[in-house]
């Protein structure tokens with residue numbers, strides 16, 4: 511009898527240990543899977559609301575050799591940009607994905623201040639922008655292989671950017687629009703793939719035409735990364751057929767240059783009529799659920815006294831949505847593009863083939 515009691519006690523103790531071990535495993539697993547990483551920390555994807563998926567606050571074009579936080583005064587940038595951000599908020603915007611890369615004016619602390627002052631959620635990024643012939647890439651890049659680059663970007667995700675503790679919410683890279691990728695740009699997309707496989711951050715790549723888009727998707731595939739981890743930035747520069755093919759493979763199609771001065775009916779890229787037509791054609795082909803939409807606006811320029819004349823973030827609401835509705839798009843369709851798609855695209859999660 512006593513032996514049986516001992517056995518029961520042992521079983522109970524083992525069960526308790528097993529349970530404790532399970533709880534420890536649950537709490538020690540990477541905490542950032544399934545969330546959106548904002549400049550204020552992790553957030554539930556369900557709370558991001560209407561999202562502009564490709565905008566800028568400040569962009570500094572002086573080049574990687576000369577840029578730095580001392581090039582601008584944060585208060586002056588806030589004075590200029592806060593009213594534009596509040597105007598977006600008045601149009602229902604809840605989240606802005608800030609796409610300015612490192613060495614081009616990325617400033618996580620500026621975004622955090624703007625977030626606190628406006629109530630808008632901001633995301634910042636890690637990665638290197640190779641477009642424009644690598645002008646915005648630091649010299650150290652040339653001595654590093656893709657693995658070392660990826661380690662640098664992963665470290666920003668794990669430890670925060672430049673000692674701020676603020677983590678990137680996506681990977682932003684850029685390649686030139688040529689038909690084939692340069693060795694430097696192959697290295698950048700490879701490093702982005704490696705970073706994705708470790709962090710689950712989505713890869714937004716400044717790309718433009720079809721050929722460099724598919725060249726990057728091929729490299730991702732070779733490394734076992736699903737096209738669902740790839741945002742084809744400036745996809746309006748690609749063909750409709752290319753957009754459809756990429757979207758059907760799972761990639762995100764970023765139609766991101768809806769500008770305030772583009773409400774003319776001329777059917778040229780950047781006009782509201784052109785955007786409405788492209789969105790309708792994508793919907794007709796069953797890929798409404800892969801479209802992301804934004805203005806690529808903002809651009810406070812520290813080289814110009816007072817920052818120049820940055821554009822606002824409202825053309826989508828003032829011109830494009832009415833145009834889309836007049837062509838038969840429903841509120842549900844618009845919600846899909848502005849809320850549901852970004853929610854899924856920027857949700858942290860490793861997407862393997």
Ligand SMILES: [Zn+2]
Pocket residue numbers: 564565566609806
């Ligand atoms: Zn941009």
